[in-house]
Amino acid sequence: MKIGESLKLNSKMYNIESICYFQRNHYSVHVKNAKMVNLPKNELMRWQFHDGLLNNGRLVEVEPKFNVKLNSEMNIPYILLYKQNE
DSSP states (O other): OOOSSSEEEETTEEEEEEEEETTTTEEEEEEEETOOOOOOOTOOOOOEETTTTSGGOEEEEEEOOOOOOOTTTTSEEEEEEEEEEE
């Protein structure tokens, strides 16, 4: 499965802002441009990842995979949230 970083709907463009994953009996999420005071700022990294079972529940800077093998990946995209371009 390929996740689109953007999509066009009714002549309007939308960019992906977050991806929620279902894993073994829990959820995790990638969020684009999260504003967190205690997160070191890396201007090159746009995505943050949260998994309550990893990294003491802290956000970490990790790019999501946009090509996912549904039968072998641990993180399976469950909900995709898009925001309209302004």
